[in-house]
Amino acid sequence: xxxxxxxxxxxxxxxxxxxxxxxxxxxxxxGSVRAPDLVPDLPPETxxxxxxxxxxxxxxxxRMISLQRxxxxxxxxxxxxxxxxxxxxxxxxxxGDVLSYQYREHGALVPRxxxxxxxLYWMGHEAGNARLADLxxxxxxxxxxxxxxxxxxxxWAAKLDGDxxxxxxxxxxxxxxxxxxxxxxxxxxxxxxxxxxxxxxxGWAISIPRERxxxxxxxAGKAAAYGFEGVQVDGMxxxxxxxxxxxxxxxxxxxxxxxxxxxxIEAVQxxxxxxxxxDDPSMYRDDAEVEEWRQKDPIDRxxxxxxxxxxxxxxxxxxxxxxxxxxxxxxxxxxxxxxADPSEMFEFAFAEPTPRLDEQxxxxxxxxxxxxxxxxxxxx
Numbered sequence: 001x002x003x004x005x006x007x008x009x010x011x012x013x014x015x016x017x018x019x020x021x022x023x024x025x026x027x028x029x030x031g032s033v034r035a036p037d038l039v040p041d042l043p044p045e046t047x048x049x050x051x052x053x054x055x056x057x058x059x060x061x062x063r064m065i066s067l068q069r070x071x072x073x074x075x076x077x078x079x080x081x082x083x084x085x086x087x088x089x090x091x092x093x094x095x096g097d098v099l100s101y102q103y104r105e106h107g108a109l110v111p112r113x114x115x116x117x118x119x120l121y122w123m124g125h126e127a128g129n130a131r132l133a134d135l136x137x138x139x140x141x142x143x144x145x146x147x148x149x150x151x152x153x154x155x156w157a158a159k160l161d162g163d164x165x166x167x168x169x170x171x172x173x174x175x176x177x178x179x180x181x182x183x184x185x186x187x188x189x190x191x192x193x194x195x196x197x198x199x200x201x202x203g204w205a206i207s208i209p210r211e212r213x214x215x216x217x218x219x220a221g222k223a224a225a226y227g228f229e230g231v232q233v234d235g236m237x238x239x240x241x242x243x244x245x246x247x248x249x250x251x252x253x254x255x256x257x258x259x260x261x262x263x264x265i266e267a268v269q270x271x272x273x274x275x276x277x278x279d280d281p282s283m284y285r286d287d288a289e290v291e292e293w294r295q296k297d298p299i300d301r302x303x304x305x306x307x308x309x310x311x312x313x314x315x316x317x318x319x320x321x322x323x324x325x326x327x328x329x330x331x332x333x334x335x336x337x338x339x340a341d342p343s344e345m346f347e348f349a350f351a352e353p354t355p356r357l358d359e360q361x362x363x364x365x366x367x368x369x370x371x372x373x374x375x376x377x378x379x380x
Contacts, residue, residue: 024240076277088241097136204275
């Protein structure tokens with residue numbers, strides 16, 4: 001395999017200077033190599049871990065949806081179909097780089113060792129969000145695009161402090177219609193923050209199709225308005241996502257400050273399932289569209305490539321699946337053993353508690369003391 005260069009002044013810069021509509025692809029849907037010069041020089045064990053993490057994501061997704069249907073978890077956002085973008089981009093980062101994401105990029109946490117506490121967030125406990133800080137991950141964000149100015153601000157602070165770290169912000173195509181997206185892009189362009197924007201264009205912002213979001217030919221092309229480069233990538237190709245994200249990171253941290261610039265990556269992909277478990281996609285798209293995209297499945301594509309390279313075989317995949325199942329079961333078991341304290345709801349409403357909050361906390365404490373926690377479920 002041909003190594004991906006370590007310097008942005010060789011292949012990386014031309015790679016990012018392609019026209020936004022010139023979509024970058026390394027692997028064809030059948031797993032064959034279309035761009036040999038972009039295949040990263042990664043050891044077989046790293047490629048195998050990438051594949052394992054993608055399979056983990058798919059199975060994790062299935063188990064989380066099952067838990068939600070059983071009433072054991074709250075509303076959940078499916079990632080199926082988007083594993084290539086999430087795993088490929090995160091593997092291209094250094095350990096100290098900061099991740100900021102919306103709510104569907106669960107896979108971005110997997111290479112960093114997804115903690116069992118992450119499930120707590122989806123079970124209604126804020127402790128799950130707090131645990132992400134230990135992984136250099138900013139709190140998960142539900143509001144569309146609101147995290148982008150914060151991610152850029154963090155990147156700017158890192159630059160001012162002289163920290164050699166990039167901030168990678170994930171968001172969906174729907175976020176490009178929000179003011180926060182444009183404010184973040186503008187600030188990043190003016191101050192050359194070490195930012196990499198990853199727009200996960202899965203074709204639908206809930207029920208709104210991509211063509212009703214904007215009249216721009218591509219979402220990557222929006223970067224031109226803010227003075228930096230945008231590139232469109234096959235988001236269902238993990239190797240393409242790896243190559244482009246690595247190049248964008250190198251560019252963001254170029255030691256020549258006059259050359260250091262942000263990048264917008266538009267990862268074109270598809271979500272197979274519903275927007276969330278509260279959504280019914282059959283109301284706005286048909287099965288034929290889903291099946292067409294499944295022919296480009298990121299896991300199948302990567303598996304065929306790795307089999308051809310001699311990295312994977314049936315026995316290794318079977319062993320891998322057994323380990324994945326055990327790992328996910330352990331995450332679920334540990335999360336469901338967690339006993340939350342209802343008083344935690346008052347902890348972070350304000351920096352300092354107000355008299356009204358103190359009254360409410362005292363009222364709750366009296367109720368629990370007199371009747372036990374069972375009283376909290378009396379209305380159900």
